[in-house]
Amino acid sequence: EAGVAQSPRYKIIEKRQSVAFWCNPISGHATLYWYQQILGQGPKLLIQFQNNGVVDDSQLPKDRFSAERLKGVDSTLKIQPAKLEDSAVYLCASSLGLDTYEKLFFGSGTQLSVL
Amino acid sequence: QKEVEQNSGPLSVPEGAIASLNCTYSDRGSQSFFWYRQYSGKSPELIMSIYSNGDKEDGRFTAQLNKASQYVSLLIRDSQPSDSATYLCAVKSGATNKLIFGTGTLLAVQP
Numbered sequence: 001e002a003g004v005a006q007s008p009r010y011k012i013i014e015k016r017q018s019v020a021f022w023c024n025p026i027s028g029h030a031t032l033y034w035y036q037q038i039l040g041q042g043p044k045l046l047i048q049f050q051n052n053g054v055v056d057d058s059q060l061p062k063d064r065f066s067a068e069r070l071k072g073v074d075s076t077l078k079i080q081p082a083k084l085e086d087s088a089v090y091l092c093a094s095s096l097g098l099d100t101y102e103k104l105f106f107g108s109g110t111q112l113s114v115l
Numbered sequence: 116q117k118e119v120e121q122n123s124g125p126l127s128v129p130e131g132a133i134a135s136l137n138c139t140y141s142d143r144g145s146q147s148f149f150w151y152r153q154y155s156g157k158s159p160e161l162i163m164s165i166y167s168n169g170d171k172e173d174g175r176f177t178a179q180l181n182k183a184s185q186y187v188s189l190l191i192r193d194s195q196p197s198d199s200a201t202y203l204c205a206v207k208s209g210a211t212n213k214l215i216f217g218t219g220t221l222l223a224v225q226p
Contacts, residue, residue, distance in 0.1 A: 040123070042203050042216030043159065056213065091158055099212040101149060101205070106158035 002026065004107035006092050012113045018080035021110045024073070025094030029105075031055075032069055034077050035091040037109070043091055049075060050098050082114045118142060119206050121217035129225050134191040136202050136220050141185065144209020148180055150189045151203040153219065159203055163189060194224045 005024040013019050025032050030051050035043035046065065048056040052072040060067070064083070069075040079086055089109040096103055120139045128134045136150075147166055151159035165171045165178040165187065177190040187206075191198055201219040208215055 040218065042119070042205070042218050044216070045213055048213075056211075099207070099214075101147065101207055101214050102161075102164055104161065104214070106160070109158050 004092055004094050004105050006090075006107035006110055008110055009108065010111050010113075012115065013082055014115050015084055016081040018078065019082055019112060020076050020078045021090050021092075021112075023075045023077070023092030023107060025075075025092070026105055029094035029096055030072075031095045031098055031100070032075050033093040033095075033104075034067055034075070035093060035106075037089045037091055039088070046077070046090075055098065079112075082112075084114050087112055087114045117217075118208070118215045119204055119217035121202075121204050121220045123218055124221040125223050126220055127223045127225060128194050130194060130196060132194050132224075134194045134198065134222055134224070136189040136191075136204075136222065138187045138189075138204030138206075138217055139185055140187070140204075140206045140215075142206065142208050142210060142215075143182075143185065145206045146209060147207035148178070148187045149205040149207075149214070150176075150178060150187075151205060151216075153201045153203055155200070191222075194222075196224045196226050198222060199224045 032049045034046045037043045049069040067077045091109045092107040150163040153159045163178040165180045171178045175192045179188045203219045204217040
């Protein structure tokens with residue numbers, strides 16, 4: 001079974017630039033999550049999708065972050081414009097159903113450095 | 116008070132010893148608790164889940180839950196250098212059903 005795919009693996013940008021991350025969840029997984037993990041901290045949920053609908057985006061800085069999952073499969077997360085404090089690993093995860101964390105699988109993440 | 120608290124460590128134990136990792140949480144309505152292992156530069160992977168008070172064993176790992184004290188722990192018996200990683204405690208919020216992670220404890224097993 002293929003895992004959660006993410007790209008790119010690394011990204012270095014300057015502040016005020018824009019960046020986009022891509023995620024393809026495990027086949028058949030209806031729920032997709034984007035987490036932000038700052039160095040030395042645990043993952044923090046940014047946005048959660050159920051199929052192509054947003055379930056929770058309460059911690060997404062909507063003035064600069066946006067995410068979509070148009071066809072209910074793969075997803076993109078965008079930051080525009082980036083700030084220094086956005087430097088983090090962005091983890092995508094997926095699970096079969098809503099809030100079923102017993103089978104939550106993470107991708108390898110995208111490490112973002114904002115200079 | 117943080118929702119999920121862990122000592123950041125590092126916790127250093129000799130090879131073959133028992134490593135004890137602790138976690139406290141603030142939401143009394145929480146019912147599901149998870150331990151993830153995260154190697155440096157890698158993504159978190161689930162190693163244990165626990166839902167009822169008491170102990171749950173899986174190989175060298177034992178998770179312990181005490182809801183009255185709002186405390187969950189992970190014991191690793193016969194620690195190996197390959198167990199060296201950050202261990203993240205995660206709690207499913209009773210109020211929001213969202214998974215809240217602690218900051219993680221760095222475990223270093225010395226050969």
